Amino acid sequence: MASRSETSETLRNKCAACFRQFNKMEHLVEHMRISSHSVHEPMCGICKKHCRSFESLREHLIGPLPKQECKNIFSVLGCKFCLTILDSYNSLMIHQERCQLSNLNAGLIARMSNIGLRDNLTNDSGYTRGPQVVALACKMVGGGSDGSLDLCGRVCLIDENENIIFHTYVKPPIPVTNYRYESTGIRSEYLRDAMPLRLVQSKIQNFLCNGEPMWKIRPRGGKARILVGHGLNHYLDRLQLEYPAMMIRDTATYPPLMKTCKLSNSLKYLTQAYLGYDIQTGIQDPYEECVATMRLYMRMRSQKHAVEDHPLASDPQNRNNFASWRQAELERMSAEEMLAISRSDYYCWCLDS
Incomplete structure (x- = not known):
């Protein structure tokens, strides 16, 4: 059986975006270095998990092996088109009339x-x-x-x-x-x-x-x-x-x-x-x-994402965010702090607004 300290250490090494867990902090740092997690990724409105695409978010909510807690809530309050979670059934009905474009x-x-x-x-x-x-x-x-x-x-x-x-x-x-x-x-x-x-x-x-x-x-x-x-x-x-x-x-x-x-x-x-x-x-x-x-x-x-000064990983201002020479500093950061400095590897269309 794992000791309490080992369990605590594993939780500390849990990605704040996709919730993957790593045995060592250096492995989590490497994951953040290559994953390009950001506010622009599709995100579950229930557990806040980041997904790489809306298809993977759909699988998370209603796929063959969904997260059961999220599936239960989504089946009652979720929009099957934009995958948003509403706060009430009436709000969902009003939202879906606007979200489903078949009437047009x-x-x-x-x-x-x-x-x-x-x-x-x-x-x-x-x-x-x-x-x-x-x-x-x-x-x-x-x-x-x-x-x-x-x-x-x-x-x-x-x-x-x-x-x-x-x-x-x-x-x-x-x-x-x-x-x-x-x-x-x-x-x-x-x-x-x-x-x-x-x-x-x-x-x-x-x-x-x-x-x-x-x-x-x-x-x-x-x-x-x-x-x-x-x-x-x-x-x-x-x-x-x-x-x-x-x-x-x-x-x-x-x-x-x-x-x-x-x-x-x-x-x-x-x-x-x-x-x-x-x-x-x-x-x-x-x-x-x-x-x-x-x-x-x-x-x-039309997606509403948090505004960032330099939203792309390729922006010059972000080139040292996960530089190898910062390894020791990054390993002292929390998972949330690393997510805060992580940037997207694609141009989100919300930036056209």
């Missing part, structure tokens, strides 16, 4: 049925309210001898209010050998006189940069627009577009929205799990996907 989906489908072709791409020289945010989605047709080469056949851009800024069919630079009609709804006649890829590329590039040279684009204080989407690297590649990574918000690679094994979740799953409605049930419309990614982005951006 009927209007979305009606708007999709009359989408038409739009081109409202205009530059804006104003700096008044921070970077504008737009969402982009494409539908791919097939090229090559077996039709497996992705070619952009349709593209859509929307603003923060889900208004269509740009929507057009795209004429690929090489022949289409598979229109993939069952999923894209695209026919050969739609692309016969469609806008050429080069023109689409130029229009979108100019709109995103908003009058700024590519080399001058910066995340804050500039005119360039934040670009939201799911699998954006593939879209940009097919559109032959270049855009700075610091201005891209991709729901496929955003750590809190990824699987516990750090693989991407599908947009269909994310929309059903975090917004409460289904997409991609038949012919897939890029406008529908733009709206889903914009709503996911807004949900992630």
Whole structure:
């Protein structure tokens, strides 16, 4: 049987974020050095455990092996979409009406049925309210001898209010050998006189940069627009577009929205799990996907996290927080003190607010 002093020492070596326990303080220090725990991680509203993603938080609350105490409370007072804990059942009912966006989906489908072709791409020289945010989605047709080469056949851009800024069919630079009609709804006649890829590329590039040279684009204080989407690297590649990574918000690679094994979740799953409605049930419309990614982005951006002067582990001011030469000093700290100086290893979208 472990002595009381041994038990006390083990508790002292317990991580204040994820609750892992270590035999020695030096092991806890090494854990904090590589874990990048921070206020930006999804956190259980009951036991305050930090999780690396919302999927791991969901497993903690309602998974196959949840923490039983948290599961019992969550089953009564928890929102299954944003995983928040409310203080009463009535508060939960009011919250879920706002949190579940399926009631907005009927209007979305009606708007999709009359989408038409739009081109409202205009530059804006104003700096008044921070970077504008737009969402982009494409539908791919097939090229090559077996039709497996992705070619952009349709593209859509929307603003923060889900208004269509740009929507057009795209004429690929090489022949289409598979229109993939069952999923894209695209026919050969739609692309016969469609806008050429080069023109689409130029229009979108100019709109995103908003009058700024590519080399001058910066995340804050500039005119360039934040670009939201799911699998954006593939879209940009097919559109032959270049855009700075610091201005891209991709729901496929955003750590809190990824699987516990750090693989991407599908947009269909994310929309059903975090917004409460289904997409991609038949012919897939890029406008529908733009709206889903914009709503996911807004949900992630609206999280209220504690304000930090230097929130990223990569910020120069944080480079010595867990330096090896501080080992003796760190081992004298409590777990809570080490958590206080720990910083995130990814850019939390709440910082866009």
